[in-house]
Amino acid sequence: MSCCARFDGRLSDLSDTGLKIKRGGQVWPSLLWLVDLKQYTGIRLNALLDPMHLLIPAAGSGKRMGAAVNKLLLPLLGQPILAWTLQAADRASSIEWIGILSQPGDWPAIEQILAAMDLSTPVQLLQGGATRQESVYRGVEYLYNLGTVERVLIHDGARCLATPKLFDRCSAALQQVDGLIAAIPVKDTIKVTETGPKGIQIQSTPERSRLWAAQTPQGFRLSLLWQAHREALAQGWQVTDDAALFEKLGWPVYIVEGEESNLKLTTPWDLVLAEQILQQRLELAR
Ligand code: CTP
Ligand code: MG
Secondary structure, eight states, X not given: OOOOOSOOSOOTTOOOOTTEEEETTEEEEOHHHXXXXXXXXXXXXXXXXXXXXXXEEOOOOOGGGTOSSOGGGSEXXXXXXXXXXXXXXXXXXXXXXXXXXXXXXXHHHHHHHHHTTXXXXXXXXXXXXXXXXXXXXXXXXXXXXXXXOOEEEEOOTTOTTOOHHHHHHHHHHTTTOSEEEEEEEOOSOOOEEEEETXXXXXXXXXXXXXXEEEEEEEEEEHHHHHHHHHHHHHHTOOOSSSHHHHHHHTOOOEEEEOOTTOOOOOSHHXXXXXXXXXXXXXXXXX
16 A cells, blocks of 8 residues: 655645444554554554544535436436445545435435445434535534534535545545645646627636646535634635635645546436446446
């Protein structure tokens, strides 16, 4: 297993840390893990063993998917989209608790999904809000009020192809920084535009080497994320991810290399792609 020997501001080379064993809600380091730990420099043992709380925003309606129900309840290769997301999070050895932000109208369906899954990680349903930002706010508020949680990962229910390794890499990286996101380098040339007299007009072309496409998981020190969300509420800031709140406050957010296959299922076309990717993974695992 390769390891991150040094922190260089980019956390892309942190390794898979999937060596912890979950037993009855507790985390036990395996021997292999402890041996491997020697290769980590600058990371404290007790920090590595901090359990990670995960919030899954799942309270949207999936308008762009065009279905009659929340897109996360749609079937994908034999089980609902949300079940794939939960399965990956459950298999991540660093995740010790999952909160699903969701609309009460979806709770019976989600409870049915959970009943069919036999997850080893405790899961709690929490009421989501009218926007993703409000849903996350409510989840962060819940965890903050517990008074015992230090760090949190947030992962969109709609990114059901994220692997357990990605969760674990984000959890490990979050022991070293207070804010991070999974992201991948942008492949296309991106144009900044404005509406001109004859249509949409290009304004500029940002240097591609500096552009990253944001994904989730995103991870934060909980007290800072709570502070950021409170400030957003006071100032009326509206953002589409949590990192943007940190950015507005001038707080650093680092990049963990994400996964190309970590799509956010948004339109029916994404369902087709996701099915292909999952199918391929299942075949490779055979
Ligand atoms: N989400 C949420 N609460 C909301 C809106 C969105 O928790 N009020 C969640 C979604 O369930 C999804 C994630 O945020 O897992 C990312 O949002 P998106 O992909 O935009 O999902 P929807 O908002 O459901 O889709 P659309 O924008 O097409 O309606
Ligand atoms: Mg949305």
